[in-house]
Amino acid sequence: MRLCYPFIALLISLSCRVAAQAPVDSVTRSAAAPKREKISFFPIPIIFSQPETGLGYGAAILPVWRFGLDTTVRKSNARLIAWxxxxxxxxxxxxxxxxTPGEQYFISGELSYYYRFPINYYGTGPxxxxxxxxxxxxxxxIGQQRVLRRLxxxxxxxxxxxLTDLRDIQxxxxxxxDGVVVAPSRLNERPLRERQNTRIVGIGPxxxxxxxxxxxxAYQGSYLEASALLNxxxxxxxxxxxxxxxxxxxxLSLDVNHKTVLAGQVVGQFQAGRVPFRELANLGGDKLLRGYYEGRYRDRQSVVAQVELRRQLFWRLNGVLFGGVGQVGNTLAGFDDGGLKYTGGAxxxxxFNRRDRLNIRFDYxxxxxxxTGFYFSFGEAF
Known part of the structure; x- marks a missing residue:
């Protein structure tokens, strides 16, 4: 965590520009005459350290906005980051x-390019x-796009x-x-075709x-997604x-001022067919079972349950306690193999932006x- 301290002061000063004169968060949407809010495209310098990357540095642009003046429409957001x-x-x-206006459509997606991206690979299975x-x-x-219409x-x-386009696997x-090679990479246990350039293309509901x-x-509410991707x-x-x-x-807000929030998530990923190694479901990283290296466990099926207790501390700082449990397996019956994986932390x-509840996240x-893992990110894990 000490790696981030030199940048805290800079982030504080930048946040004042983004959220100057911003009111305190409120779940109740105001009935007063709204004003069009200014969108900030000011770049934020970042420095971080986490198990998958070691020390990293870069910059991010984090605009948050609303189409039109209807305050019943939730705000849109984007993130452009390079590191x-x-x-x-x-x-x-x-x-x-x-x-979109009136929440007639919800559009989300991602464009990512990982260049020369070394990772630790442990094989597959629990x-x-x-x-x-x-x-x-x-x-x-990686290019992904969703276009959803309100029913x-x-x-x-x-x-x-x-679309996932994988190149130059080495x-x-x-x-x-102890510094001596004792066995070839477990990637060599996978079919040779998986170590060649690969394009995965899929669509689904x-x-x-x-x-x-x-x-x-979120202070309160529910989120439920069911989706399929057919490649x-x-x-x-x-x-x-x-x-x-x-x-x-x-x-769930545990008090009327939303100073304490309990958040829970259960997520399952299930696959059928011939799945190459990078497309397997995996555990670890900054979102699922923090504490494990991202991809520490990977297989065709996965289930994870995690919970967070979020508490406002003082000024712009909040504290979080979290825990999770999960498992991977080639089949659902294989979930009994190898014991459950669980993590905890704080x-x-x-x-950074109080008005829009845009947080910078530090987790251990x-x-x-x-x-163990220390994580730096924008927004909540879920």
Whole structure:
């Protein structure tokens, strides 16, 4: 965490520009005559450290806005971020979540380019060991877009499409013990085709109920998503497989001033067909089971449940306690193999933009096997 301290003062000064004269958050939407709010495109310098990247640095632009003056329409947001790390990883990413006037449409998506991106690879299944670690590297472009139309208040349905283009896969380091190579990378256990350039293309339906009061940091409400992604050769995909996602979240304010919020999530990812290694469901990272390295466990199926207790501390700082449990398996019956994976931890939230509840997130998590992770990100984990 000490790596972020030199930038806190700078973030504070920048946040004052973004949220100057901003009122305190309120779930109740004002009946007063609204004014059109100014959108900020001021770049934010960032520095961070997490297990997947080591020390990283870069910049981000985080606009938040509303189409029109109807305050019953939830705000849209976007994120443009670019960074590089000491592990020689580079990322440029644009994400967006847009509510059109009257919330007639909800449009969300991602454009990401990972250049020369080395990661730790442990193999597949729930029984992999930290000693199985090898280092692999690749370049990947990801494009995903959803367009959902409102069926009734807070209920949306539509289609999604996703393209993943994976290039230049390399094994940088095989499995080592005390600096000595003892076995080839477990990636070599996968079919040779998976270590070649691969394009995955899929489309599928999405049904979404989103009753959160704020999509960046909810005080109350529910979120329920059921979606499918059907990847096939007719679309130009090198692999044919199906992915099904269920994501349920609930947010409860435990007091009238929304100073304490209890948040919970259960998410399951289920796949059928021939799934290449990078498309497998995985645990770990800054969103699911913080404390494990992202992709520490990966397989065709996964289920995760996690909970957070969020508490306002003072000024712009909030505190968070979190815990989670999950598992991966080749089949649902395989979930009994290897024991459940669980993590716990704590974090801080800095309210960069109080008016729109845009937080900068610092989390520290510990996994069942003693693995740990410190995470820096924008917005909540869920």
């Amino acid at each position: 590089r790390t000491q592990e020689k990883q580079s990322l440029v990413q644009l994400t967006h979540s847009i509510f 029984r992999t060991s930290r000693d199985d670690k090898s280092v692999i590297q690749y370049k990947v472009f 009734k208040p807070n209920l949306f349905a539509g289609l999604q499409g996703r 094994v940088n380091r095989d499995i080592e013990r 999405v049904l979404l109920y989103d009753h959160r009061d704020n999509v960046l940091s 096939g050769g007719a679309l130009g995909s090198d692999y044919r497989f199906s992915r099904y996602l269920l994501d349920a979240r609930r947010y 974090g801080l939230r800095f309210k 998590g510990v996994g069942r096997d003693g693995s």
